[in-house]
Amino acid sequence: MMKPLGATGLIMNEPLLWEGGKKGRRGFSMPARDVESFPLKSDILGEGPDFPDLSEVDVIRHYTRLSQWNFGIDAGMYPLGSCTMKYNPKINEKLAALPGFASAHPLLPPLLSQGTLELMFDLENYLAEITGMDAVTLQPAAGAHGELTGMLLIHAYHKEQGSSRSKIIVPDTAHGTNPASAALCGFRPVPVKSNEKGVLSPEAVREIMDEETAGIMITNPNTLGLFEENIVEIAKIVHAKGGLVYGDGANMNAIMGIVDMGKIGFDIMHLNLHKTFSTPHGGGGPGSGPLCVKSHLEPFLPAPRVIEKKGKFFLSDEFPHSIGKVHAFYGNFGVMVKAYSYIRTMGPSLKRASQLAVLNANYIKETLKGTYDLPYDRPCMHECVFSDRLQEPQKVTTLDIAKRLMDYGFHPPTIYFPLVVHGAIMIEPTETESKEDIDRFVEALKTIAKEAEETPELLLKAPRNCKVTRLDETMAARKPCLAG
Amino acid sequence: MRFLPHTDEDVASMLRAVGLKDMDSLFSTIPSDCRRKEDLNLPEALSEWELTDRMNKLASSVAVFPEHRVFIGAGSYEHFIPESVFHLLSRSEFVTSYTPYQPEMSQGTLQAIYEYQTLAARLLGMDVANASLYDGATALAEALLMALRITKKKKVVLSSLIHPLYRRVVRTYLGPSGVAIEELPYGKDGKTDLSSIDGMEDCAALAIQSPNFFGSIENLREAAELAHGNKALLITAFTEPLAYALIKNPGGEGADIACGEAQSLGIPRSFGGPGLGMFAASTKHVRNMPGRLVGKTLDRDGKPGFVLTLATREQHIRREKATSNICTNNSLCALASTMYMASLGGTGIRELARLNYDKSEYLKGQLKRAGFPIPFTGPTFNEFIVEFPEGFESTYKQLLKQKIVAGLPLAPWYPELYNHYLLCVTETASKDDLDALVREVKS
Numbered sequence: 001m002m003k004p005l006g007a008t009g010l011i012m013n014e015p016l017l018w019e020g021g022k023k024g025r026r027g028f029s030m031p032a033r034d035v036e037s038f039p040l041k042s043d044i045l046g047e048g049p050d051f052p053d054l055s056e057v058d059v060i061r062h063y064t065r066l067s068q069w070n071f072g073i074d075a076g077m078y079p080l081g082s083c084t085m086k087y088n089p090k091i092n093e094k095l096a097a098l099p100g101f102a103s104a105h106p107l108l109p110p111l112l113s114q115g116t117l118e119l120m121f122d123l124e125n126y127l128a129e130i131t132g133m134d135a136v137t138l139q140p141a142a143g144a145h146g147e148l149t150g151m152l153l154i155h156a157y158h159k160e161q162g163s164s165r166s167k168i169i170v171p172d173t174a175h176g177t178n179p180a181s182a183a184l185c186g187f188r189p190v191p192v193k194s195n196e197k198g199v200l201s202p203e204a205v206r207e208i209m210d211e212e213t214a215g216i217m218i219t220n221p222n223t224l225g226l227f228e229e230n231i232v233e234i235a236k237i238v239h240a241k242g243g244l245v246y247g248d249g250a251n252m253n254a255i256m257g258i259v260d261m262g263k264i265g266f267d268i269m270h271l272n273l274h275k276t277f278s279t280p281h282g283g284g285g286p287g288s289g290p291l292c293v294k295s296h297l298e299p300f301l302p303a304p305r306v307i308e309k310k311g312k313f314f315l316s317d318e319f320p321h322s323i324g325k326v327h328a329f330y331g332n333f334g335v336m337v338k339a340y341s342y343i344r345t346m347g348p349s350l351k352r353a354s355q356l357a358v359l360n361a362n363y364i365k366e367t368l369k370g371t372y373d374l375p376y377d378r379p380c381m382h383e384c385v386f387s388d389r390l391q392e393p394q395k396v397t398t399l400d401i402a403k404r405l406m407d408y409g410f411h412p413p414t415i416y417f418p419l420v421v422h423g424a425i426m427i428e429p430t431e432t433e434s435k436e437d438i439d440r441f442v443e444a445l446k447t448i449a450k451e452a453e454e455t456p457e458l459l460l461k462a463p464r465n466c467k468v469t470r471l472d473e474t475m476a477a478r479k480p481c482l483a484g
Numbered sequence: 485m486r487f488l489p490h491t492d493e494d495v496a497s498m499l500r501a502v503g504l505k506d507m508d509s510l511f512s513t514i515p516s517d518c519r520r521k522e523d524l525n526l527p528e529a530l531s532e533w534e535l536t537d538r539m540n541k542l543a544s545s546v547a548v549f550p551e552h553r554v555f556i557g558a559g560s561y562e563h564f565i566p567e568s569v570f571h572l573l574s575r576s577e578f579v580t581s582y583t584p585y586q587p588e589m590s591q592g593t594l595q596a597i598y599e600y601q602t603l604a605a606r607l608l609g610m611d612v613a614n615a616s617l618y619d620g621a622t623a624l625a626e627a628l629l630m631a632l633r634i635t636k637k638k639k640v641v642l643s644s645l646i647h648p649l650y651r652r653v654v655r656t657y658l659g660p661s662g663v664a665i666e667e668l669p670y671g672k673d674g675k676t677d678l679s680s681i682d683g684m685e686d687c688a689a690l691a692i693q694s695p696n697f698f699g700s701i702e703n704l705r706e707a708a709e710l711a712h713g714n715k716a717l718l719i720t721a722f723t724e725p726l727a728y729a730l731i732k733n734p735g736g737e738g739a740d741i742a743c744g745e746a747q748s749l750g751i752p753r754s755f756g757g758p759g760l761g762m763f764a765a766s767t768k769h770v771r772n773m774p775g776r777l778v779g780k781t782l783d784r785d786g787k788p789g790f791v792l793t794l795a796t797r798e799q800h801i802r803r804e805k806a807t808s809n810i811c812t813n814n815s816l817c818a819l820a821s822t823m824y825m826a827s828l829g830g831t832g833i834r835e836l837a838r839l840n841y842d843k844s845e846y847l848k849g850q851l852k853r854a855g856f857p858i859p860f861t862g863p864t865f866n867e868f869i870v871e872f873p874e875g876f877e878s879t880y881k882q883l884l885k886q887k888i889v890a891g892l893p894l895a896p897w898y899p900e901l902y903n904h905y906l907l908c909v910t911e912t913a914s915k916d917d918l919d920a921l922v923r924e925v926k927s
Contacts, residue, residue: 014595016595016598016599016602017599017602017603017822017826018602021829023830023831024831025829026827026828026829026831026832027566027568027826027827027828027829027832028566028827028828028829028832028836029564029566030832030835030836030839031564031839031911031912031914033839033842034914034915035842035843035845035846035915035918036842036846037838037842038841038842038845038846038849040730040841040863041863044701044731044732044863045730045731045732046728046729046730046731046732046733046736048729048730048830048833048834048837049603049606049607049728049729049733049825049830049833050606050830051603051606051607051825051826051828051829051830051833052826052829052830053829053830053831053832054826054827054829056566056568056827059568059572059823059826059827060568060571060572062826063572063575063596063823064572064575066591066592066595066596067572067575067577067578067592068577068592069590069591069592069595070577070578070581070589070590070591070592070593071577071581071589071590072576072577072578072579072580072581073576073580073581074576074577074580075576075577075580078580078581078582080582080585083582085582086487087487088579088580089487091532091535091536093574093579095535095536095539095543096754097570097752098539098540098543099543099548099549100542100543100544100545100546100548101542101543101546101754101755102752102753102754103548103549103562103752103753104546104547104548104753104754104755105548105554105556105560105562105753105755105889106559106560106753106755106756106757107556107558107560107892108546108547108554108556108889109884109889111884112546112547112552112884112889113545113546113547113755114545114546115541115542115543115544115545115546116542116546116755118542119542126526129524129525129526130524130526132520141618141619141622141757141758141814142618142810142811142812143811143812144799144809144810144811144812145618145622145810147809148809152656152659152660155659155660156659175800176798176799176800176801176802176803176806176811177799177800177809177811179799179803179804180799180802180803180804180806180808180809181809182804183804183805183806183809184629184657184808184809185660186660186661188804189803189804226513227511227513227514227518229513229514229515229518231518232515232517232518255514256524257520257523257524258511258514258519258520259514259518259519259520260518260520263518263520264517264518278487280579280580280816281580281581281582281583282578282579282581282814282815282816282817282819283578283579283581283582283583283584283590283593283596283597283815283816283819284582284583284584284593284615284776284812284813284815285583285616285618285758285812285813285814285815285816285817286618286757286758286812286814286815286816286817287812302656323656323659324652324653324655324656324659325621325649325652325653325656326622326653326656326657327618327619327621327622327653327756327757328559328619328620328621328622328647328649328650328653328745328756328757328759329559329560329619329649329755329756329757330755330756330757331756331757332618332754332757332758333754333755333756333757333758334752334754334755334757334758335757335758337539341535341539343526344527344529344530344535344538345529345530345532345535346485346529347526347527347528347529347530348523348524348525348526348528348529349485349488349529350524350526351523351524352485352488353487353488355507355510356488356490356495358510358511359490359495359498359499359502359507359510360498362502362504362510363498363501363502365502366501366502366503367501378513379510379512379513402586403588406586406588406589411582411586411589412586414585417800431487431488431490432487432488432489433489434489434490434494435489435490435494435497435498463588463589466588466589466591467588467591467789468587468588468591468783468785468787468789469588469783469784469785469787470588470783470784471587471588471781471782471783471789471790471791472781472782472783472784473781473791473793475781475782476779476780476781476791476793477779477793477794477795477796480770480777480779480793480794481779481780481781482598482601482612482613482770482777482778482779482780482793483598483601483602483605483606483611483612483613484598484599484602484780
């Protein structure tokens with residue numbers, strides 16, 4: 001039995017912001033008033049918001065205490081499948097905060113913002129090289145935003161071809177954002193089942209692909225952590241009927257420098273800079289979801305685009321076929337700085353990162369196989385998916401296993417996804433976890449499996465070491481209390 | 485490589501454990517015609533110190549405060565941000581965590597978002613705010629989609645004084661749906677001309693920005709009456725929510741949805757992103773709202789806690805029937821704005837808003853006195869339009885050399901407003917800066 005990493009320390013209860021403070025306090029250094037006060041008509045004058053007044057110390061203590069109730073990658077392993085919770089390099093935060101980047105106004109004349117434009121121009125080129133695509137837009141602010149932008153491009157492409165197509169093929173292993181993004185563009189998602197090997201078969205695609213179908217959305221490697229090995233043939237089937245192949249690049253961390261996505265049939269794909277390129281997730285954003293395309297889709301990319309003329313950089317709106325704009329300005333530039341810094345730090349050894357990510361996942365798969373049910377026992381990419389089938393006789397579920405992992409000092413894996421695996425436990429270690437950390441994680445899961453047999457109440461009552469025990473989500477949804 | 489902990493010995497023993505002879509065999513399930521033959525053609529890796537040099541070089545070529553005086557707002561505002569906010573925001577418990585799917589380990593993020601939702605709702609005078617969206621433009625597009633869902637109608641009416649780039653995003657989002665978009669012209673007072681409306685009967689929403697792109701404060705109550713009289717929703721957009729610490733808020737004036745960009749509340753400009761899409765609505769529409777929501781509940785021991793809630797609206801359950809495809813919020817930016825609003829407090833935010841108003845009124849008055857027409861006479865907040873004389877472009881260019889950016893030329897977006905510039909003043913400009921600007925544009 002291993003000694004859990006998880007221990008209890010002193011954390012503090014902290015009331016809601018407005019339950020503290022006192023009228024007349026302030027945590028802000030107000031600039032001196034050097035102009036007179038001008039009249040303001042009473043018909044537009046409001047009352048001002050009911051905010052608490054707090055000192056700087058009040059604010060610092062409040063949010064420091066709140067932060068201590070959280071778990072982040074810097075505290076320990078965070079193996080959320082399909083989320084790529086790799087280490088976030090610290091220097092990148094400092095660089096993104098350089099005044100020339102952080103204080104830059106987006107509408108500065110281009111000659112006064114050469115550095116920001118050059119960085120975007122170079123980053124687009126690096127991402128094109130890594131994916132094997134021809135052109136890139138950095139405008140989408142997140143992965144799902146990249147998907148939506150991609151669907152808008154596919155819509156525009158078919159319109160230009162003079163055809164209106166109403167359907168998109170989406171595999172059953174896809175993330176929920178895929179069908180939701182397609183539906184936003186008026187496409188009807190048509191599901192296709194993966195085969196007994198956990199991948200798409202060409203036959204299944206051939207059966208439903210027709211000239212009413214705009215294309216297919218494929219996550220490769222897919223959410224079972226498996227490489228869609230029939231991709232070349234599937235792309236041929238879709239292209240033969242005039243459709244386009246969209247790649248959800250959420251899992252690109254497995255194949256950098258290994259697979260050229262442009263050569264295997266993808267017309268268009270998005271990346272998640274906050275997954276593959278190490279920018280922090282920030283508790284749920286901001287992210288960045290660049291969209292990469294082959295040259296036949298380049299005219300449709302959002303504008304403005306960064307162009308280079310004689311060593312100077314400009315923003316150009318002269319793209320008459322552009323779909324328009326998906327972000328007020330150019331996307332999440334602050335996130336781009338961090339991804340650029342990561343790529344410049346890694347250089348060609350990005351390939352090594354992918355190799356080690358895949359090695360770590362396969363190592364976990366091999367060492368936990370037998371302890372937990374492995375529905376698709378094949379070499380995996382960057383993540384592997386188990387289920388709770390072997391624990392069923394003890395009436396212990398995936399949720400219980402996940403919660404018990406917290407007591408051992410680990411963030412749980414992604415659970416109950418992908419939907420094709422009942423009680424899925426989806427583990428993505430990433431390349432930044434060392435062998436020792438992975439061994440400890442494996443040991444914890446093995447211990448939990450044993451506990452499930454001998455002392456299942458330990459799992460059912462977990463977590464015990466967190467600020468709260470399991471929360472009543474039904475009550476939260478039935479009687480929503482969304483503001484104080 | 486300092487982020488890759490594996491030694492050669494680790495790799496060898498792990499390969500042995502998985503029964504493979506080398507790294508390449510890890511990828512045996514990838515057919516050979518899918519394998520990349522050549523290495524990645526990327527620049528060689530830089531050390532931390534080389535990278536810092538490179539980035540300093542890039543960053544130092546950009547014109548920023550305080551060396552440059554940039555009098556541009558137009559959806560991206562310069563305000564002082566307390567160091568305490570940056571400090572708190574750098575705590576890795578906040579920065580390096582994921583969306584709070586496992587609430588027991590994420591109570592810090594969850595309570596902070598609940599506080600954000602509360603402060604945002606109070607600032608806007610609305611019932612419920614979500615956990616935030618990407619930015620102001622996409623928040624407006626999502627608001628229009630929400631109104632189309634609720635009313636099941638096929639047309640929207642937008643003020644032409646909504647930020648031009650926001651309107652472009654809206655057209656892009658609504659393009660495939662075939663929804664009709666009518667734009668309302670503006671009047672001589674620099675406000676939307678509501679009288680020009682061309683039939684509202686099939687209209688899902690009337691969207692209006694206040695303060696609008698010209699900085700003018702709109703008559704939202706009148707807009708609400710018009711929208712509601714025609715069974716349409718009133719959507720109010722904004723780019724500078726600090727205004728609502730001083731002027732009437734959208735909720736009190738009858739808005740059904742209030743949405744916009746909240747970068748001005750404690751978030752650096754960062755060349756336009758990340759910002760903060762602030763989004764709020766009335767309670768009766770909450771189940772049609774896009775985006776994440778945090779709610780209060782109890783744990784098994786009866787202790788209060790917070791969870792993500794109303795997930796049945798969202799894509800991981802509803803898939804193609806979801807209210808939106810949005811899967812993240814701009815959580816860290818929402819957190820920054822909460823810390824910023826908390827630092828100011830109710831008293832401080834009102835004082836700051838007043839100071840901003842007075843500074844821009846001062847500049848407006850000084851320019852007027854110097855002989856530059858202020859074409860629109862209605863009240864404004866932080867931003868206003870000034871007409872400079874024929875041939876001002878060369879003065880503008882000259883001023884750039886003196887590190888002054890004298891506003892934003894409006895002609896690219898409003899061709900009829902040739903020689904008109906949108907100027908922005910916040911608390912970061914001193915009276916001396918403003919006097920210098922007036923002196924320089926006059927010369």
